[in-house]
Amino acid sequence: KQEVTQIPAALSVPEGENLVLNCSFTDSAIYNLQWFRQDPGKGLTSLLLIQSSQREQTSGRLNASLDKSSGRSTLYIAASQPGDSATYLCAVRGGGSNYKLTFGKGTLLTVNP
Amino acid sequence: DAGVIQSPRHEVTEMGQEVTLRCKPISGHNSLFWYRQTMMRGLELLIYFNNNVPIDDSGMPEDRFSAKMPNASFSTLKIQPSEPRDSAVYFCASSPLDAETQYFGPGTRLLVL
Numbered sequence: 001k002q003e004v005t006q007i008p009a010a011l012s013v014p015e016g017e018n019l020v021l022n023c024s025f026t027d028s029a030i031y032n033l034q035w036f037r038q039d040p041g042k043g044l045t046s047l048l049l050i051q052s053s054q055r056e057q058t059s060g061r062l063n064a065s066l067d068k069s070s071g072r073s074t075l076y077i078a079a080s081q082p083g084d085s086a087t088y089l090c091a092v093r094g095g096g097s098n099y100k101l102t103f104g105k106g107t108l109l110t111v112n113p
Numbered sequence: 114d115a116g117v118i119q120s121p122r123h124e125v126t127e128m129g130q131e132v133t134l135r136c137k138p139i140s141g142h143n144s145l146f147w148y149r150q151t152m153m154r155g156l157e158l159l160i161y162f163n164n165n166v167p168i169d170d171s172g173m174p175e176d177r178f179s180a181k182m183p184n185a186s187f188s189t190l191k192i193q194p195s196e197p198r199d200s201a202v203y204f205c206a207s208s209p210l211d212a213e214t215q216y217f218g219p220g221t222r223l224l225v226l
């Protein structure tokens with residue numbers, strides 16, 4: 001059974017700092033890995049998706065990496081802003097035709113002005 | 114596009130009452146997912162529909178939970194009778210067939226007293 005762990009559970013940083021969020025998964029036979037953002041009282045928004053054959057994806061100030069063999073992914077946020085404050089969730093999709101997403105419990109990020 | 118629509122957004126009920134949560138997926142999406150999010154267990158898949166047919170309901174916690182999708186534009190998740198441990202945020206998500214990601218609704222926050 002796939003298990004996804006995110007560390008740390010919460011992180012507070014001053015504005016402008018670069019930061020890294022971590023995600024680990026137990027079964028390396030994945031189809032892809034996604035990072036989502038969840039704002040309070042709202043649904044999830046997909047930020048970055050990395051296919052199992054890829055090593056990283058970038059979107060603006062966000063960069064996600066994937067090391068499938070070691071079961072790890074990181075989300076790097078450059079020059080953090082107060083608007084980045086949210087919960088960030090990592091989810092892996094199983095291999096083959098497995099549609100199921102397994103989520104970590106998330107990292108609550110607070111960026112202080 | 115209006116995105117995935119869920120109603121109600123908030124529901125407070127008493128133990129033993131029937132609760133019905135509703136979801137309208139994005140038009141044209143073939144797949145629909147119901148998730149439950151709690152602090153303890155994170156985000157868990159309850160049931161998955163493909164072309165209105167339930168494909169995997171292994172995540173439904175017990176017989177008190179049931180889900181239907183009578184047509185491509187509407188789904189319900191029913192809890193009868195409700196219990197305090199059912200208190201959670203319930204999300205509906207949809208995706209086109211074989212899509213890489215899922216599009217989440219804003220969720221229904223359920224409190225069972």
